[in-house]
Amino acid sequence: MENSIYVALSRQLTLRRQLDVTSNNIANMNTTGYKNQRMLFTEFMEKPALHERVSFVQDRAVVRDLSVGAMTQTGNPMDLALTGNGYFTVDTASGPRYTRAGNFRLNDQRQMVDGGGLPVLADNGQPIVLPAGTSDVKVSGDGTVSTELGPVGKLNIVTFKNEQLMTEVGSGLYVSDEEPQPAPADTKVAQGLLEGSNVKPVVEMTQMIEVQRSYMSAQRVIDNEHERIRSMIQKLGRSA
Numbered sequence: 001m002e003n004s005i006y007v008a009l010s011r012q013l014t015l016r017r018q019l020d021v022t023s024n025n026i027a028n029m030n031t032t033g034y035k036n037q038r039m040l041f042t043e044f045m046e047k048p049a050l051h052e053r054v055s056f057v058q059d060r061a062v063v064r065d066l067s068v069g070a071m072t073q074t075g076n077p078m079d080l081a082l083t084g085n086g087y088f089t090v091d092t093a094s095g096p097r098y099t100r101a102g103n104f105r106l107n108d109q110r111q112m113v114d115g116g117g118l119p120v121l122a123d124n125g126q127p128i129v130l131p132a133g134t135s136d137v138k139v140s141g142d143g144t145v146s147t148e149l150g151p152v153g154k155l156n157i158v159t160f161k162n163e164q165l166m167t168e169v170g171s172g173l174y175v176s177d178e179e180p181q182p183a184p185a186d187t188k189v190a191q192g193l194l195e196g197s198n199v200k201p202v203v204e205m206t207q208m209i210e211v212q213r214s215y216m217s218a219q220r221v222i223d224n225e226h227e228r229i230r231s232m233i234q235k236l237g238r239s240a
Helices: 003-027 201-239
Strands: 037-049 052-064 071-073 080-082 088-092 095-099 144-147 150-154 167-170 173-175 189-191 193-195
Touching: 003 037, 003 201
Parallel strands: 080 193
Antiparallel strands: 037 052, 071 193, 080 189, 088 095, 095 173, 144 150, 167 173
């Protein structure tokens, strides 16, 4: 008798999560290197009785759109973008983390750091440090960082066998249980460019409106079913 309410509630729970994901996409539509996210849903079948089947909906995972975002030319030699699959590597207190955001700068120790001040790592596992007094920074397509005094290091650009299993830890950083692998040969570093978010604002706003309408529709199902049950109990009570 209450299965329709349970089904509608399961729908509302997944829509609530979908709304959170869509809102997060909209909030990050101007975030460097951000990847659009989508909910992955599955149907869950239950048999409350011998000849009865009830279909519920479950949100199983969040899937990222791994396509490259639009490139914006900044002219800043410390702004870097990856033109293919791969991630820059930065150092944290919890170990290496990976990011697509290449809005780098120099700190007081002349270390190359990301927007949050985390050191950018070279392929030898050490931070990239520019010699004192140097100003002409060049980054080649393979990630080699040089100044007027010569090469100072090569960016550690990696990828993973299954990027969808990477866990987002905030500030555009990711971590993975998989061992990092060298980025494909066709992945190049572009200096003076930044990769923008691949979120499409119009699509996300439309998605938000559709989710809100679906949520209200599920609420009406719950309200109508509640009223039906209440009316039935009243009628049965009067006839008893």
